[in-house]
Amino acid sequence: MQIVGVTTQHEVFVASKNHKFRMNEMLVIEDDSLYQPKGEVVETFSYNRYIPMGFDKGLADEQVLKTLEQIGYDIGADDIHLAKVRLFEEAVQPIQTGAAVRHPEFSEISSLLVKTSPENGLVLGEVKSTDFIAPSLPESLTGLLHIDDHNGLRKQNGVPFIFDIRAMQQYPHIGVFGGSGSGKSFGLRVMLEEIMKLQIPTLVFDPHFEMNFATEGEVPGTLAYRERYIVVQIGQDVGVDFSALSTRDVERLLSAAGSLTESMINVIQSIHKRKDSYQSFSDRVAHLAEALELGKQKVESLLHDGGMTRDEISRFSLFRKLLEQYGSLPLASVKGIQWRVNRLNQAGLFQQNIRAIEQGIHAGKLVVIQGAVWLLQVFSSYVIGALYGKRRTFRDAKLQQKQGEFFPPFIVVTDEAHNFAPKGFDAPAKSVLKEIAQEGRKYGVFLIFATQRPTLLDETITAQLNSKFVFRTVRGTDIQTIKEETDLTHDEGKRLPYLRSGDVFVSSAIMGRTMAVRIRYAHSASPHTLNPFDELKKMKEQDADQLMKALDSFLPLAEMSLMQQLSSLNKEAEKSWDVQTWKQELERLSSEGIIKKQKTPFATLYTRP
Known part of the structure; x- marks a missing residue:
């Protein structure tokens, strides 16, 4: 391998007769005067005499061709492999044309590839095109992972990518971007497994009900994650302690159940009292709505007419008192607040508290919170605000040399992050997430945001994501956003729509450059890995097996006997079918070869095959 063509301080061209260059391959240029500069292949090209295409466009220009001929390449006969190599550090002078090029030893580029040990970092994958370096890897960096590649599962044969x-x-903060099927959710799963390995307290909002780590994958000798995470569902295991909410918290929660008008906000501010329970607040709203519907005049006349029971007198007296206090509030706004409160309560939001989450965070566990997207939006604003407030209070007390109750640092992880912090309009959790993005580093609270649409994510938050994992992305607007927010080159941006599932560009201030990585095979399996068409086939097979088991004692069965045997067949098969449905099912089973259909002069018989 040799340097050819015109060289600059930033880029050089390398040629070889027998080595086919690969993207992101690392090379060392043997130029002692420049302390053997190192670089990475950013573009490759091969020329073969049997396919004579012009060199006027692309990598090989006239200068490169002349150099190739001068150093002994036969342009008409040889297969010539070329690569454009971008230097990691700017050279003080252009590199000597004709200089030899070789693959590096690990010790020469270790500072560019590995920033921490496997015990202290997240072992997320394998740096692409580093198999040439594998023989010189220290033992501590070998055998750490498995990769799902073209030929199936294989052991690590390159440099591991360890995130510090x-x-x-x-x-601070990590962004995980990628379109549907790009491997984004798989990459996030691997990241969470590594966080569990280090026992870092983490809060995960899971709208897809897929972040469960109970099912082990194919990789042998995996860590047991069962004791390192808990899954809670909103309304069943966790909820909001209404009595702990401030008036502002109530506004935020109710706005997530449906947007609030200025008039509705005024209703909340007027009616909500400190330490209100859900019952006391909802009763006050309901009674006020009923009183406003009746009107002050009718309430007064009913009280003066007499003939009412003690309970009725008490009820209408309450109505009069509420009208005196809140009679100026519009009925429509009060009704709007009543509907929103009832909606949240019916979802189970006010029937639990967050004690299980707090205990999980204190125990260093990964706490997965599951629920519908709209409910997660509501709940996240409350729970993130509450936990961040506790961590902040502890740190502030420590800085002031006061005694405070310890609350551990933690990470907040959200999939479909653009739903939690959208660009251009408000969302319940957006304000607290923006605050963490800007100030969380000081308090030890960090964000990991995963989204298919980085363009829809709040720009303040996007700008604070110092490490970005970019999987396959097809939309032009998203690619443009990613290029603006990372150091991806024009050539790398062009590659984004064509990345394989599981391949990722890692643009991180921690690494100091963009790296191409293949995400490792996960130790656990997602509950959504079954192909839906396989699921359909499996269900059909199960139905056929169940029917055959029920039919077994009735075969051979004559079609004319169906009416006579109908109740017995339905009881055995646990169905409530009529004769016509049974005929259709018997026809289906016979067409699939599961049973045999015989036509005789007297009847149609269904028998075992």
Whole structure:
């Protein structure tokens, strides 16, 4: 391998007769005067005499061709492999044309590839095109992972990509971007497994009900995650302690159940009292709505007419008192608040508290919170605000040399992050997430945001994501956003729509450059891995097996006997079918070869095959 063509301080061209260059391959240029500069292949090209295409466009220009001929290449006969190599550091002078090029030893480029040990970082995958370096890897960096590649599962044969999570203190927050089927959710799963390995307290909002780590994958000798995470569902296991909410919290929660008008906000501010329970607040709203419907005049006349029971007198007296206090509030706004409160209560939001989450965070566990997207939006604003407030109070007390109750640092992880912090309009959790994005580093609270649509994510938050994992992305607007927010080159941006599932560009201030990585095989399996068409086939097979088991004692069965046997067949098969449905099912089973259909002069018989 040799340097050819015109060289600059930033880029050089390398040629070889027998080595086919690969994207992101690392090379060392043997130029002692420049301390053997190192670079990475950013574009490749091969020329073969049997396919004579012009060199006027692309990598090989006239200068490169002349150099190739001068150093002994036969343009007409040889297969010539070329690569454009971008230097990691700018050279003080252009590199000598004709200089030899070789693959590096690990010790020569270790500072560019590995920033921490496997014990202290997240082992997320394998740096692409580093198999040439594998023989010189130290033992501590070998055998750490498995990769799902073209030929199935294989052991690590390159340099592991280890994310230095401790460096998030200086370069906080992570963004995980990628379209549907790009491997984004799989990459997020691997990231969470590694966080569990280090026992870092983490809060995960899971709108897809897929972040469950109970099912082990194919990789042998995996860590047991069962004791390192808990899954809670909103309304069943966790909820909001209404009595702990401030008036502003109530506004935020109710706005997530449906947007609030200025008049509705005024109703909340007027009616909500400190330490209100859900019951006392909802009763006050309901009674006020009923009183406003009746009107002050009718309430007064009913009280003066007499003939009412003690309970009725008490009820209408309450109506009069409420009208005196809140009679100026519009009925439509009060009804709007009543509907929103009831909606949240019916979802179970006010029937539990967050004690299970707090205990999980204190125990260093991964706490997965599951629920519908709209409910997660409501709940996240409350729970993130509450936990961040506790962590902040502890840190502030420590800085003031006061005694405070310890609350551990933690990470907040959200999939479909653009739903929690959208660009251009408000959302319940957006304000607290923006605050964490800007100030969380000081308090030890960090964000990992995953989304298919980075363009729809709040720009303040996007700008604070110092490490970005970019999977396959097809939309032009999203690619443009990613290029603006990362150091991806024009050539890397062009590759984004064509990345394989599981391949990712990692643009991180921690690494100091963009790296191409293949995400490792996960130790656990997602509950959504079954192909829906396989699921359909499986269900049909199960139905056929169940029917055959029920039919077994009735075969051979004559079609004319169906009416006579109908109740017995339905009881055995646990169905409530009529004769016509049974005929259709018997026809289906016979067409699939599961049973045999015989036509005789007297009847149609269904028998075992």
